Amino acid sequence: MTEASSPESLEDEHRRIAGIDSPDLLSEARRLDAADPLAHHLNSFADAPGVTAYLDGNSLGRPLRDLPEKVGAFIRDDWGTRLIRSWDEQWMELPMMLGDRIAEVALGAAAGQTVVADSTSVLLYKLMRAAVTARPGRDEIVIEAGNFPTDRFIAAGVAKEAGATLRWVQPDAVTGVTVDDVAAVVSQRTALVVLSHVDYRSGALADMPAITRVVQDAGALMMWDLCHSVGVVPMQLDEWGVDIAVGCTYKYLNGGPGSPAFAYLRTEHHGAVMQPIHGWWGAADIFAMGPEYAPVAGIRQLLSGTPPVMSMLAMQGMLDIIAAEGITAVRAKSISLTDFAVRAYDALLAPLGVRLLSTRDAAHRGGHITIGHDSFQEVTQRLWADGVIPDFRFPDGIRLGLSPLSTSHEETLHGIHAVRDALA
Structure with a gap:
């Protein structure tokens, strides 16, 4: 640009560099980012060369910038130096300690009720099987037809194992899923109801306390899948009387x-x-090596x-950040981002025949929106x-x-612009 460039042309150049040609939306995005009390955390995450908009944090979150150093220290010190002594010194209690940390920071639950272990699939199986067994005489499991395949x-x-329907x-x-949807299918035959707190497709947020009450009034157990809500949507598992929950x-x-x-x-x-998988870590005395399982x-x-143990490292830094800021502040930023994404959709994508597949009501929406074409x-x-x-x-x-x-509002806008341009 020349020295004679006007303020308007400077702004045009900034938009061109950002790949954004909607000045009103860009101004709004930058205003929201400037007022964002969590914006200083954007630099806490590792750079991804070549990536200009990462809009998949609801599937795989970005690594924190300091994670390589933490992993290196773990390998050098906890594992490499202390060796097997680290089991007695810290690792034996880590599943329960980390479970309590997640409960405190993100679940609204007291200590002693949450544990980190296994994959989501394995924990779902363990607790579904246990719940059905714990309700003898009941032979139905209620689940949403569009729930996540697992x-x-x-x-x-x-x-099939339990002879249930x-x-x-x-x-x-x-x-x-609504309260009325659930009330219409639960009965005295229901042993367990399994639902997702946030729908993995639309992002719809279920009314956890009300649905839990309906299920328990029918005498059944309620299990919530928290994979798309933990860490982004506040919840109070203890206060709401939730029986069972699993999350990634x-x-x-x-x-x-x-x-x-x-x-x-x-x-x-x-x-x-x-739970039905009776391994040594669930035994009353792990090292007794007795002839029979006693839980x-x-x-x-x-x-x-x-x-x-090593796979438990990365989440600890993120839990520290959420604890420092508070899950309520995280939710407020999430609503701001998804509301802004809906406004950008209206301006840029709806005219191209793109459908909005999520609710416009932020109170009933989780941390993502879905669009269709x-x-x-x-x-x-x-x-x-x-x-x-x-x-x-x-x-x-x-x-x-x-x-x-x-994620920033400007990054969100850049991604939606890119969708528009790809369609064109």
Whole structure:
């Protein structure tokens, strides 16, 4: 540019560099980012060369910038120097200590009810099977027809093992499961109801306390899948009377690919809801090596085999950040991001025939929105090649996963612009 460039042309140049040609939206994004009390955390995450917009934090969170040093220290000191002594010094209690930390920071739950162990799938199986066994004489499992495949597959397997029947909830695809949907299918035959707190497709947020009450009034146990809500949506598991919950740690808790899941089991169910995989880590005396399995009394009973200690490292830094800022502040930023994404959709994508597949009501929406178009599978491939990373969901949906601590409003706008340009 020349020295004679006007303020208007300077702003045009800034927009050109950012790849954004909607001045009103860009001004709004920058205003929101300037007022964002969590904006200083954007630099806490590792850079991804070539990526200009990462809109998939609801599927895999970004690593924290200091993680390589923490992993190096673990290998050098905890493992490499202390060797097997680290089991006695810190690792034996880590599944329970980290479970308590997640409970305190993100679940609204007291200590002694949450443990980190296994994958989400394994914990879902353990607790579904245990719950059905704990309700003898009841022979139905209720689950949403569009729930995440793992939840449905495992529920079907447990039903087959236990001689039970699946009853399907058929909710609205955009607004998700309601209290009335659940009330219409639970009965005296219901042993267990399994639902997702946030729908993995639309982002619809279920009314956890009200649905839990309906299920318990029918005499059944309530299990919540928290994979798309933990770390981004506040909840009060103790206050709301939740029986059982399972969630992953690699989305909004940024634990890394394949990081272990956690399970919550309300104290009153300890000793009654007994998980079926009887490994040595769930035994009353781990090192007794006795002839028969005798379960420990507390939450450690949900463990089976040796916990994946190294895979528990990454999430600890993210839990520290959420604890420092508070989950309420994280939720406020999440709502700001998704509301802004909806406004950008209205301006840039709706005129191109793109459908909004999420509710406009932020109070009933989690941390992502979903948009739909027949060409989105091809569009997603083009976006990924250009360094814009959303998430495609069959048959024609793109999820915009806006992790509040690592995503700005301007990055969100850049991603939506890129979708528009790819369609064009």
